[in-house]
Amino acid sequence: MSTILEVKGLGVAFGGVRAVDGVSFDVREGSITGLIGPNGAGKTTVFDIATGFTRPQHGEVRFRGRRIDGLPPHVIARRGIGRTFQVIRLMPRLDATNNLLVAQRDQVGERIAGALFGDWRRQEAENRRTAQGILERVDLTHRKDVAAGSLSYGQQKLIEIGRTLSLDVDLILLDEPMAGVNPAMRGQILDLIHRLNEEHGKTFIIIEHDIQMIMGHSDDVIVLDHGKEIAQGPPQDIQNDPRVIEAYLGVGHDEEGKP
Amino acid sequence: MILGLATDQLLELLWVMGIFSILSLSLNLVVGQAGLFQLGHVGFFAIGGIMTVYGTHADHLGLDLLAGILLGMAVSALCAVVIGLPTLRLRGDYFAIATLGFAIIVRVILEGYYIQGVYNIPPLNPFGHPIPFQTTVIGVTVGWRVIELLFVLGLLAVVYLFLVRLDRAPFGRALRAIREDEVAAQALGKNVMAFKLKAFVVSAMLAALAGSLYVHHLRVFDPSAYDFNLTILILVMVILGGLGSHQGAVLGAVLVTILNEVAKQLSGGVGHDIDAAALNNLLYSGLLVLLMVVRPQGILGDRDLRLMDRLFGRFRRRPGEDG
Numbered sequence: 001m002s003t004i005l006e007v008k009g010l011g012v013a014f015g016g017v018r019a020v021d022g023v024s025f026d027v028r029e030g031s032i033t034g035l036i037g038p039n040g041a042g043k044t045t046v047f048d049i050a051t052g053f054t055r056p057q058h059g060e061v062r063f064r065g066r067r068i069d070g071l072p073p074h075v076i077a078r079r080g081i082g083r084t085f086q087v088i089r090l091m092p093r094l095d096a097t098n099n100l101l102v103a104q105r106d107q108v109g110e111r112i113a114g115a116l117f118g119d120w121r122r123q124e125a126e127n128r129r130t131a132q133g134i135l136e137r138v139d140l141t142h143r144k145d146v147a148a149g150s151l152s153y154g155q156q157k158l159i160e161i162g163r164t165l166s167l168d169v170d171l172i173l174l175d176e177p178m179a180g181v182n183p184a185m186r187g188q189i190l191d192l193i194h195r196l197n198e199e200h201g202k203t204f205i206i207i208e209h210d211i212q213m214i215m216g217h218s219d220d221v222i223v224l225d226h227g228k229e230i231a232q233g234p235p236q237d238i239q240n241d242p243r244v245i246e247a248y249l250g251v252g253h254d255e256e257g258k259p
Numbered sequence: 260m261i262l263g264l265a266t267d268q269l270l271e272l273l274w275v276m277g278i279f280s281i282l283s284l285s286l287n288l289v290v291g292q293a294g295l296f297q298l299g300h301v302g303f304f305a306i307g308g309i310m311t312v313y314g315t316h317a318d319h320l321g322l323d324l325l326a327g328i329l330l331g332m333a334v335s336a337l338c339a340v341v342i343g344l345p346t347l348r349l350r351g352d353y354f355a356i357a358t359l360g361f362a363i364i365v366r367v368i369l370e371g372y373y374i375q376g377v378y379n380i381p382p383l384n385p386f387g388h389p390i391p392f393q394t395t396v397i398g399v400t401v402g403w404r405v406i407e408l409l410f411v412l413g414l415l416a417v418v419y420l421f422l423v424r425l426d427r428a429p430f431g432r433a434l435r436a437i438r439e440d441e442v443a444a445q446a447l448g449k450n451v452m453a454f455k456l457k458a459f460v461v462s463a464m465l466a467a468l469a470g471s472l473y474v475h476h477l478r479v480f481d482p483s484a485y486d487f488n489l490t491i492l493i494l495v496m497v498i499l500g501g502l503g504s505h506q507g508a509v510l511g512a513v514l515v516t517i518l519n520e521v522a523k524q525l526s527g528g529v530g531h532d533i534d535a536a537a538l539n540n541l542l543y544s545g546l547l548v549l550l551m552v553v554r555p556q557g558i559l560g561d562r563d564l565r566l567m568d569r570l571f572g573r574f575r576r577r578p579g580e581d582g
């Protein structure tokens with residue numbers, strides 16, 4: 001399998017804090033890759049760099065071989081990297097359908113001339129059908145007209161994932177998609193990820209604190225600690241890696257990072 | 260006392276409502292729909308005024324009315340690009356301060372050059388040839404004030420339909436999405452900067468249009484009219500009617516105009532004991548406080564009543580509208 005995302009010597013510091021400190025890893029196309037590490041390890045910061053929200057001070061990020069570090073977020077999104085956020089970011093006053101519609105690419109009606117004189121309604125009708133399809137896939141058809149802000153927490157997480165489908169990207173970065181979600185909904189989200197991975201060839205990088213879940217569902221695992229990547233490889237190797245065990249035990253048994 | 264108004268006064272009142280409506284509609288695009296706090300709208304209103312004076316006045320270029328109006332809109336657009344490009348990428352408060360500063364600079368410059376005012380500005384005459392004091396249209400004799408009013412109201416209708424069309428298209432949805440969550444919009448591939456700049460430039464051009472109409476009607480240009488109070492007044496109209504609602508913007512303009520007139524009549528009535536401007540400010544402040552308590556989203560909230568759709572039985576939802 002080819003490499004879809006390549007991270008080399010990535011580093012960024014906020015004030016004195018080296019949030020990410022020389023991180024390198026490869027993500028294989030078509031894989032589900034877990035990104036784990038204790039709180040403050042730098043996981044979200046890696047996502048922020050890969051999606052253009054944070055500019056790295058060192059290193060580079062390549063997507064399908066092309067450098068993307070330093071590009072603005074909307075350009076990276078259009079190249080084919082989508083993401084969700086640790087704290088959900090939906091357009092709360094738009095309904096579920098329009099949260100998906102807004103993510104569609106190349107909309108004629110988004111240009112002023114197109115909005116005034118263009119035949120955007122035809123494209124909109126087609127986009128609506130696509131959105132219906134996505135709503136069916138995430139099992140939210142019955143909530144299609146509900147303002148996103150009024151959806152349940154789990155449903156909001158599903159819409160957030162659905163938006164990356166609407167954007168039609170190949171690589172999807174999920175920042176703690178299962179956190180704070182009830183077990184039934186967790187199952188639904190996991191199912192969705194596997195189906196998208198197997199049937200549509202989407203590549204996933206998933207940040208999660210639930211080690212069991214990551215070990216059980218990813219093809220590769222990357223472990224960060226204090227801004228450095230301390231291990232990467234298939235789950236069974238990672239589970240027995242003494243550095244990983246130490247990183248997790250080192251933060252104490254009461255921490256969220258405990259398996 | 261309103262009933263006692265002469266026809267001329269009534270025409271004048273309607274005319275002011277028309278100009279204010281264009282102003283508040285244009286500000287609503289930036290503040291209501293794109294969610295950008297703009298404190299310098301009056302600057303573009305003034306630029307529209309002075310550029311059309313420069314373009315059409317016999318002492319300057321002496322072009323015709325349309326050319327003057329377009330000149331004002333073009334210069335306004337240019338200023339919006341120059342202010343918007345560096346400040347729109349920064350946090351919202353930088354943009355607010357930059358636009359505020361811009362309006363102050365415009366006023367200071369205008370007062371420097373035209374402190375005496377400019378007179379003999381060509382009239383708001385869409386026909387190009389000299390207008391008779393009154394004319395007969397299909398057997399009815401009307402003063403040209405009426406024709407002028409119809410011209411302004413016609414332009415208001417065009418501006419209204421233009422903005423509603425933009426809003427109901429995906430362009431409007433993208434603006435609302437950006438207002439709701441800029442970071443998410445970027446992650447979805449939206450060029451947030453470009454959308455904001457477009458909204459800002461279009462809004463500035465429409466303010467300039469209103470500015471041109473204004474000076475051609477008054478036929479006098481007085482730089483002191485373009486002060487910060489006017490910016491606040493336009494903001495009040497937009498907030499009163501409901502941020503994001505076009506009908507609300509027009510309603511706000513109408514209400515504020517009526518309020519102004521009431522204040523004028525009241526202060527006149529009590530024998531000039533009360534300053535009209537002070538009374539105005541008092542009325543607005545009171546009204547705004549009342550509004551924030553009773554209905555913080557403004558009279559119409561952030562949407563338009565779909566009267567036409569209801570009348571004709573169609574039921575089309577605007578992209579981005581929930582429920």
Ligand SMILES: Nc1ncnc2c1ncn2[C@@H]1O[C@H](COP(=O)(O)OP(=O)(O)OP(=O)(O)O)[C@@H](O)[C@H]1O
Pocket residue numbers: 014015017018019037038039040041042043044045046086
């Ligand atoms: N914008 C920022 N400004 C300053 N410090 C930051 C910023 N973003 C992250 N940090 C710091 O960088 C470090 C890494 O943060 P990051 O959010 O990437 O961790 P994380 O692995 O996602 O943690 P968690 O599991 O708690 O989400 C932390 O010490 C954090 O406080």
Ligand SMILES: [Mg+2]
Pocket residue numbers: 043044045086
């Ligand atoms: Mg995080």
